[in-house]
Amino acid sequence: MPLDPSRTIAELQELRELTGDENGAQRVAWTDTWKRAREWLRGKLDELPLEHEIDEAGNQWWTLGGASDHAVLIGGHIDSVPNGGWLDGALNVVAGVEVMRRIAEEGEPATTVRLVEWADEEGARFGRSLFGSSAAAGSMADQDELRRRKDAEGTSLPDALEEHGVDLDRALDAKSQREGAAAYLELHIEQGPVLESMDIPLGVVLGTYGVERSQITWTGQAAHAGSTPMDKRRDALAGAAKLALEIREIAKRTGQGAVCTSGNVVCKPGIVTSVVETAEQLLDQRHLDAGKLAEMLAEAREAAERFAKEEDVEVSWERIWAIEPILFDDALIELADEAVTEVAGQSHRLPSGPLHDAAEVSRAGVPTVMLFVQSLRGLSHTKLEDTKPEHLELSVQALDRLATKTIERVSTQV
Amino acid sequence: MPLDPSRTIAELQELRELTGDENGAQRVAWTDTWKRAREWLRGKLDELPLEHEIDEAGNQWWTLGGASDHAVLIGGHIDSVPNGGWLDGALNVVAGVEVMRRIAEEGEPATTVRLVEWADEEGARFGRSLFGSSAAAGSMADQDELRRRKDAEGTSLPDALEEHGVDLDRALDAKSQREGAAAYLELHIEQGPVLESMDIPLGVVLGTYGVERSQITWTGQAAHAGSTPMDKRRDALAGAAKLALEIREIAKRTGQGAVCTSGNVVCKPGIVTSVVETAEQLLDQRHLDAGKLAEMLAEAREAAERFAKEEDVEVSWERIWAIEPILFDDALIELADEAVTEVAGQSHRLPSGPLHDAAEVSRAGVPTVMLFVQSLRGLSHTKLEDTKPEHLELSVQALDRLATKTIERVSTQV
Numbered sequence: 001m002p003l004d005p006s007r008t009i010a011e012l013q014e015l016r017e018l019t020g021d022e023n024g025a026q027r028v029a030w031t032d033t034w035k036r037a038r039e040w041l042r043g044k045l046d047e048l049p050l051e052h053e054i055d056e057a058g059n060q061w062w063t064l065g066g067a068s069d070h071a072v073l074i075g076g077h078i079d080s081v082p083n084g085g086w087l088d089g090a091l092n093v094v095a096g097v098e099v100m101r102r103i104a105e106e107g108e109p110a111t112t113v114r115l116v117e118w119a120d121e122e123g124a125r126f127g128r129s130l131f132g133s134s135a136a137a138g139s140m141a142d143q144d145e146l147r148r149r150k151d152a153e154g155t156s157l158p159d160a161l162e163e164h165g166v167d168l169d170r171a172l173d174a175k176s177q178r179e180g181a182a183a184y185l186e187l188h189i190e191q192g193p194v195l196e197s198m199d200i201p202l203g204v205v206l207g208t209y210g211v212e213r214s215q216i217t218w219t220g221q222a223a224h225a226g227s228t229p230m231d232k233r234r235d236a237l238a239g240a241a242k243l244a245l246e247i248r249e250i251a252k253r254t255g256q257g258a259v260c261t262s263g264n265v266v267c268k269p270g271i272v273t274s275v276v277e278t279a280e281q282l283l284d285q286r287h288l289d290a291g292k293l294a295e296m297l298a299e300a301r302e303a304a305e306r307f308a309k310e311e312d313v314e315v316s317w318e319r320i321w322a323i324e325p326i327l328f329d330d331a332l333i334e335l336a337d338e339a340v341t342e343v344a345g346q347s348h349r350l351p352s353g354p355l356h357d358a359a360e361v362s363r364a365g366v367p368t369v370m371l372f373v374q375s376l377r378g379l380s381h382t383k384l385e386d387t388k389p390e391h392l393e394l395s396v397q398a399l400d401r402l403a404t405k406t407i408e409r410v411s412t413q414v
Numbered sequence: 415m416p417l418d419p420s421r422t423i424a425e426l427q428e429l430r431e432l433t434g435d436e437n438g439a440q441r442v443a444w445t446d447t448w449k450r451a452r453e454w455l456r457g458k459l460d461e462l463p464l465e466h467e468i469d470e471a472g473n474q475w476w477t478l479g480g481a482s483d484h485a486v487l488i489g490g491h492i493d494s495v496p497n498g499g500w501l502d503g504a505l506n507v508v509a510g511v512e513v514m515r516r517i518a519e520e521g522e523p524a525t526t527v528r529l530v531e532w533a534d535e536e537g538a539r540f541g542r543s544l545f546g547s548s549a550a551a552g553s554m555a556d557q558d559e560l561r562r563r564k565d566a567e568g569t570s571l572p573d574a575l576e577e578h579g580v581d582l583d584r585a586l587d588a589k590s591q592r593e594g595a596a597a598y599l600e601l602h603i604e605q606g607p608v609l610e611s612m613d614i615p616l617g618v619v620l621g622t623y624g625v626e627r628s629q630i631t632w633t634g635q636a637a638h639a640g641s642t643p644m645d646k647r648r649d650a651l652a653g654a655a656k657l658a659l660e661i662r663e664i665a666k667r668t669g670q671g672a673v674c675t676s677g678n679v680v681c682k683p684g685i686v687t688s689v690v691e692t693a694e695q696l697l698d699q700r701h702l703d704a705g706k707l708a709e710m711l712a713e714a715r716e717a718a719e720r721f722a723k724e725e726d727v728e729v730s731w732e733r734i735w736a737i738e739p740i741l742f743d744d745a746l747i748e749l750a751d752e753a754v755t756e757v758a759g760q761s762h763r764l765p766s767g768p769l770h771d772a773a774e775v776s777r778a779g780v781p782t783v784m785l786f787v788q789s790l791r792g793l794s795h796t797k798l799e800d801t802k803p804e805h806l807e808l809s810v811q812a813l814d815r816l817a818t819k820t821i822e823r824v825s826t827q828v
Contacts, residue, residue: 192641209640213686223792225675225698226623226767227606230665232792237676238662241655248652251644261639262651264684272627272677272696272734282686284639320686353640378637378646 003102003400005393011094012392015040015078016086024383025080027090029120029131030160037078037090041117044097048104050115057135057174058119058166063112064104070182071112072406073366074099074399075133075357077121084122085189085385087392091373092187093117095396099403110411112180113403118357119166126150126157133357135171136178137364143168175364182410183332184368186358187399189387193378194350201391202398203348204336205370208359209259209286210293210325216243216304220313222269222277234312237276240265242307243300247283250299254292257351260285260300288325288351326359332369335409339401340371344394371398417516417814419807425508426806429454429492430500438797439494441504443534443545444574451492451504455531458511462518464529471549471588472533472580477526478518484596485526486820487780488513488813489547489771491535498536499603499799501806505787506601507531509810513817524825526594527817532771533580540564540571547771549585550592551778557582589778596824597746598782600772601813603801607792608764615805616812617762618750619784622773623673623700624707624739630657630718634727636683636691648726651690654679656721657714661697664713668706671765674699674714702739702765740773743781749823750783753815758808785812 019027019037027037038060042052050062063071076092096115103109118136123129126149134140147168149157158168188205190196195203220234240262247260264282283300287293301317308315333349340347352359352370362368373395376386387395433441433451441451452474456466464476477485490506510529517523532550537543540563548554560582563571572582602619604610609617634648654676661674678696697714701707715731722729747763754761766773766784776782787809790800801809 190641192638192643193646194641194643197646211640224606224767224794225673225677226625226700227604227608228673228767228792229606229608229671230662230673232607232611237658237679241658244651244655245659248644257643259639259642259644261686261689263639263686263688263690264681265651265679266684267678270678270680272675272698274677275675276677284686286640353638353642378642380638 001101001105003098003397005098005396008095008098008396009389009392011044012086012090015090015094020086023083025084025086026082027078027080028082028124029079029122030125030164034079035164038117041078041093045100048100050100054165055136055174055177056166057132057171058161058164059132059136059174059177060117061177062100062115064100064109066109066112068111068411069180070410071114071180072403072410073114073116073181073184074403075116075118075184075186077118077357079120079122081122081124081381083383084381085383087189087385087387088191088380089121091189091392095187095399098396099400102400103403109407111182111407113407121357130355130357130360133360136174137360138172138175139360139363140172178364178366181366183406184358184361184366185399185402185406186356187371187373187395188356189380190372190375191354191378191380192375195348195372195374196376196378198348200346200348201344201374201394202340203350203372204333204340205328205352205372206333206349207288207325207327208352208355209288210290211321211323212285212293212297213320213322214283215318215320216281216283217316218279218281218313220275220277220311223275225273225275228275233275235275236279236313237267238311239304239307239313239315240279240281243281243304246303247300250296254287254296258287258292258296260296286353288327290325293325326362328362328369329367331409332367332406335405336369336371336402339398339405342401343398371395371402415515415519417512417811419512419810422509422512422810423803423806425458426500426504429504429508434500437497439498439500440496441492441494442496442538443493443536444539444578448493449578452531455492455507459514462514464514464518468579469550469588469591470580471546471585472575472578473546473550473588473591474531475591476514476529478514478523480523480526482525482825483594484824485528485594486817486824487528487530487595487598488817489530489532489598489600491532491771493534493536495536495538495795497797498795499797501603501799501801502605502794503535505603509601509813512810513814516814517817523821525596525821527821535771544769544771544774547774550588551774552586552589553774553777554586592778592780595780597820598772598775598780599813599816599820600770600784601809602770602784602786603794604786604789605768605792605794606789609762609786609788610790610792612762614760614762615758615788615808616754617764617786618747618754619742619766619786620747620763621702621739621741622766622769623702624704625735625737626699626707626711627734627736628697629732629734630695630697631730632693632695632727634689634691634725637689639687639689642689647689649689650693650727651681652725653718653721653727653729654693654695657695657718660717661714664710668701668710672701672706672710674710700767702741704739707739740776742776742783745823746781746783746820749819750785750816753812753819754785756815757812785809785816
């Protein structure tokens with residue numbers, strides 16, 4: 001069968017009918033709806049000469065043996081958040097089905113080609129995202145903690161897994177799937193506004209951001225709003241306000257791709273008649289370059305010290321969470337750029353804000369790249385999530401071209 | 415009896431023993447403890463040739479007839495907030511007792527002199543402050559609403575009043591007490607840091623601030639902290655942060671005595687991974703000059719419009735509450751300045767941030783002035799509230815001198 005990108009759209013719509021409702025997609029991992037989606041997916045590939053298996057972490061694999069054991073992997077996830085969108089994750093596995101059809105049609109490929117549908121990327125039910133991919137990557141280090149995890153109804157994670165034939169104690173054995181893996185390709189909607197604002201359908205992802213999350217506590221002095229002259233105040237909000245504005249300058253100075261966000265400030269006592277005594281501020285900083293990320297954090301801390309001095313208040317920092325940047329493979333980024341340019345006439349390289357299964361695969365040492373297709377209004381994790389049909393079709397074509405180029409590269413390199 | 419300011423301190427300590435506990439003063443209006451405090455006060459004046467009465471609003475009056483019916487009033491309140499301080503309100507009535515002793519000792523004064531202990535200045539139990547003074551001033555306009563007011567236990571305000579012999583329907587008849595009133599004098603602790611910071615024991619109050627209270631709602635767009643570039647954001651917090659800093663510049667430009675406070679900012683969704691969509695900000699602005707207050711509000715609104723434009727967010731304003739400035743009497747301010755300077759060697763004129771019974775009396779057209787005595791660390795409404803004993807003694811002396819000067823002025827003027 002020649003590649004038919006319009007079929008991908010039709011199949012995504014079919015999946016939406018099967019597993020969504022008026023509130024959006026309901027393919028939450030480790031539920032019956034998710035199981036139904038996976039069975040539907042399997043049905044789509046039943047006619048092809050592929051070996052199907054589900055690994056120890058619940059990941060679903062289809063393998064098309066090639067002239068070489070070295071394998072090119074195409075991956076995605078079919079699970080969604082509750083009331084989610086129709087494209088987040090599913091686009092890639094369904095596009096992957098179409099690419100597998102085209103390759104299988106042409107006979108034995110030069111390398112083995114595998115499609116993987118990762119289990120529980122979203123972590124919607126148990127709050128543990130990238131479950132299947134981190135198990136296969138060997139980076140799942142929190143199994144002890146996961147054994148105690150419960151969902152909102154009190155069902156434990158191990159019990160829910162068992163219903164789907166997965167034994168948490170053996171999940172890490174899924175790492176054997178990495179044998180022979182020479183490249184990993186993932187297509188995803190952007191979930192951000194960059195490509196739309198540039199009027200570009202497709203982009204190449206450079207990697208996933210490193211993240212530094214901090215909670216900053218400003219401590220001043222509560223004082224009566226009427227009886228305390230301006231120059232006698234120690235206003236905690238003033239520190240937080242200055243920093244909320246300064247982090248934007250820090251991001252600007254750091255340059256393209258740097259983001260800093262203050263998502264919350266909580267004031268105490270928080271009443272109209274009192275100067276703010278304490279302000280608790282959240283800060284999220286991201287960059288693709290670990291050095292620049294560290295610099296952004298250092299600059300924010302220095303600025304905070306300066307503001308604390310200016311305002312005669314105290315400031316303290318607590319790191320809430322952090323992750324290193326994960327950079328994708330240079331050679332695959334080049335190939336992806338070629339594929340996108342051939343298909344869409346132009347390409348744009350950009351970092352990914354959200355994490356993806358691709359980050360776990362890349363961490364495990366498998367050369368990895370992602371393609372982004374434009375999201376309308378940057379919306380995701382909502383039934384309003386959407387992408388123009390012509391862009392969806394282009395994305396299937398680009399993934400297909402990238403697969404061809406990658407198979408060729410892997411087969412000639414090894 | 416000659417004036418004995420040390421007796422005022424001893425009596426305030428006695429009152430504290432009688433009506434306080436380890437958490438502070440408990441003289442909440444319309445309670446048994448408050449009643450006990452008022453009976454104690456009455457006992458202190460029983461030996462003097464004064465006429466005692468309780469008016470229709472529950473205010474307690476002592477009258478020393480003079481050569482003229484024109485009356486000089488000295489006032490304060492003996493009620494406190496729960497867990498309150500020993501001086502807020504009580505200082506003036508107890509100092510007033512000492513001044514009445516001194517005047518009565520000297521025979522018939524040139525004018526009638528009256529001491530008033532206002533009922534329920536704090537509004538601690540029913541949330542309605544300045545109860546007795548606003549009734550006597552004729553400015554109590556919320557009687558219908560007060561009839562439905564209940565305390566935390568569900569007791570209605572009219573029922574609580576009735577237990578203390580007060581009929582809410584007749585409270586406004588207390589305005590007859592204003593007959594002949596030619597001057598009103600009130601001593602109070604500053605409840606702020608100004609006098610302490612200047613190392614000055616006593617000050618003269620110019621009036622009570624006009625207040626403008628606003629709630630400002632900034633509306634931007636929630637967006638993912640990772641996938642939204644800095645120049646694509648519509649950050650509601652940025653508007654609030656800019657305004658929180660700008661109001662300080664507005665107060666500075668307006669000059670001495672202007673205060674602007676942003677006491678709270680509430681961010682939504684308020685999570686670390688999202689740009690702030692809405693920020694609800696509180697603003698309190700105060701000035702002694704109605705024109706300047708209006709100007710400060712206008713400047714804040716203009717600045718907010720500018721910031722909304724800069725940040726591509728929306729901003730809307732709601733007035734929560736407002737009150738006009740109430741200016742005290744120029745001639746009495748001069749007399750008070752003289753009295754303070756004679757007693758303490760120096761004086762300082764300052765506005766009052768908090769409202770006081772004096773504001774109600776002044777609104778009703780009775781020439782009014784207040785004296786402030788230094789508060790330690792500006793603390794009030796807490797058991798930590800305190801003032802140096804030597805400053806308390808000076809304050810009794812200053813009130814006494816001011817009474818003498820005022821009686822003389824009233825008697826020669828009329």
